[in-house]
Amino acid sequence: MKLPPLVAHVALLIGAAVVSALASASEARSVAPQAGPQPERARELVHIVRQDCGSCHGLTLKGGLGPALTAEALAEKPAEGLVATIIGGRPGTPMPPFATIVSEAEAQWIVDQLMRGFPSDAGLPQARHTP
Amino acid sequence: MSSQTVRLAPPALWGVVLSAIVFLLSACSSTPPAALRGTGDLGVVIERADGKVKVIETTGRSVLATVDGLGDLSHASVVFSRDGRHAFVFGRDGGLTKVDLLERRIAGRVVQAGNAIGGSISHDGSLVVAQNYEPGGIKAFDANTLELVADVPATTEDGTRSKVVGLADLSGRRFIYSLFEAGEIRITDFSDPKNPVTQRFAGGKQPYDALVSPNGRYYIAGLFGEDGLALIDLWNLDKGSRKILSGYGRGEQPLPVFKMPHLRGWSIAGNRAYLPAIGRHEVLVVDTDTWQEVDRIKVRSQPVFAMARPDGREIWVNFAFPDNGWVQVIDTVSGEVTDTLQPGRGILHMEFLSKGHEIWLSARDDNKVVIYDTATKKPIGGFDSASPSGIFFTTRAARTGF
Incomplete structure (x- = not known):
């Protein structure tokens, strides 16, 4: 071996x-062409999408209880609709509204990244103090 | 032949060979033999981002080995062989991997579906059953060889397939599960594994997970799409299913659910079930004789796991994103939250030792496993682990519904 x-x-x-x-x-x-989030926030957003959206959509974003969010899967979908889904959720399905978690501009950035093929997760920065 | 004299090697050569043998033998005995040990204190920790599992032991709270090559473990669950030697790991990508905990290596692996959520093992240990999202259904495998024994699609009359959730083992090579889209509960009997027989029951809107009670009598499916849960009395199957806790949301606008709760037999303590509410920051308390709500306990956020300590005295609760750094402890005697802890960032899962004196928690965003003494509520150990999620001890092998 x-x-x-x-x-x-x-x-x-x-x-x-x-x-x-x-x-x-x-x-x-x-x-991105438009001003994206600051690097630290961008890292956090990538982590949230991979890990926490990933609990339904999969860490690889190939789907689970929720549909796949890979670039191929989203290719035909209008970006505005995807942004609206992130912010407002999709009533009647388990997709919750993330308006309390991300701003509209951040949701746009996330959709943009998803459609290009989402970056990999570098984890969260070290905690300032650990219990 | 016998008259030929045997020529012995010269004494000098003997000297060299004998001392070499003595050296090699002593070298052997100084490395511990492939240690003879039991499996009762073993377990695995899922490292979800890397497709690895850590093999751990709970006596010295240490990591024995890291086993690689298990595929996408972003939602993974584990069942154990009856002797506690093998862990069957079900991955998100449909991979089913059999890990030998004594030899600390992969003993077998199949990719059996496109998208899977978990699995179960028959009471006799002969069949391992996977529950799949894509294509929706369950599949039974020979626990020894991982050969496919039966494929049971979760299909309804209109030909569509449903995602399967809430699979649990019942007596006699039977398994019970729920269909997310179809809202049905099914029991498939693999007594004759080549010819499985399936019974169908009404469920409810969008079941997300389910549990079978520790005595194997009741199956409860949590419903996302309606205010209530579905219950089947498995000792009175002819009576079918019924709804319990209907309208527990009291018509109020549900709060966002950023992660679906998990249900298992650990929700039951004595004659009470402690169930995470959906869209409410509450744990619902139900009398398991009458199935009426007897209490609801306000907690910090959307509960994901409400797990009874094995003695039933405490319920430990963790929460959905963005409150997944918190854990609360409910005292079942007073019905109140007695402790609010912050064991680490991203607490995804908790696992008690079988007598309940320790609880192991995975802190995904701190890349560590932390171990708490349940009597003092203080950390007593832990170790580094890359993006840990599920923690599973071999003591699950002895429990129905695990």
Whole structure:
């Protein structure tokens, strides 16, 4: 099972290269034409979508109790309708209104990111104090 | 043949070979043998973002190993073989992985659906059953080989399939479950695994999860689409299902539900059931003899898990986003919240030791598992874990509905 050292090192190098390429790609994406949220808030929003929206839509956003939110799944949908769904929820379904959690501009940013293929989650910043 | 003399190696070579043997033997004995141990204090922690599980032991509160390669675990659940040796992990992506907790490796894996939510194991331990969202239905697998034994689609008359929620094990290789879209409850009997037989019951609007009581008598489905729950008395199946707690929302506008509650047999303590309300920041208390509401306890936010400590004395409650950093403890004697804790950020799940003296909590956003003493309500241990969600101990193997 143990990899030969050379293979392990090469794999690590390739892995690091891929990760940094992806990271720079997602950075490039997050520079939206309109002013997006501040970096810290953007990181938080990505975390919320991946983790908490993910409890119904899946961590990979491929769906669960709620429908898939991948770029392909949303390709045909009008952005305004998606923003309205985030803010107001969808009555009669389990989709709740997120108006108390995100602003309309943030919802627009989230929809924009979803339609481009959502960034991966870098987690929340370290807690200032842990109990 | 026998007249040939055996030529012994020269003494110098013997010296070398013998000392090498002695060295190797001593080396063997200095590394512990593949440790002989029981499985009663083992468990797994799901690391949801990385498709890994940590194999843990609760005696020394330590991590024994991390097992990789389980796919998308963003919503994962686990059942155990009767001997507590194997964990069957059901992943979001339809993966069913059998993990050997003693050898700490994957013993088998199949991808059995496109989108799954959990599973169950038959009382005799022979069948593992997965509940699927896509394609909606249940599938039974041989617990030894993970070979598909039966596929039971959750189809209604109009040909549409429903997502399956709230699967639980009943006696005699039977399983009970609910259909989210169709609002039905079904019991499928796998006594003859190749020819499963399914009974259908009325459920209610949009069942989201369900429980079977610890004695196996009652099945309760929580309903998202209406104010109430559906109940079946499994000892009187001919009477069908009925609604309980109808109108508990009192016609008020429901609050947003940012995460669906989970139901399991842990909701029942003595002759009371403690059920998370939907769209209300309350835990509903129901008498399990009359199924009437006897109390409702105001809590901090939308409850997700309301879990009775195994002795029934306390109910520990965690909450939906954005209040998932809080945990409250209800004393079942006074019916009041006695403790409000902040064990960490993103508390997704809690698991008691079987006698209830410790509770393990996963703090997803702090990347750690924290362990509390339930007597003092103080942390007594924990360890780092990447984005932990479910925590499952092998003691579940002995319980119906787990």
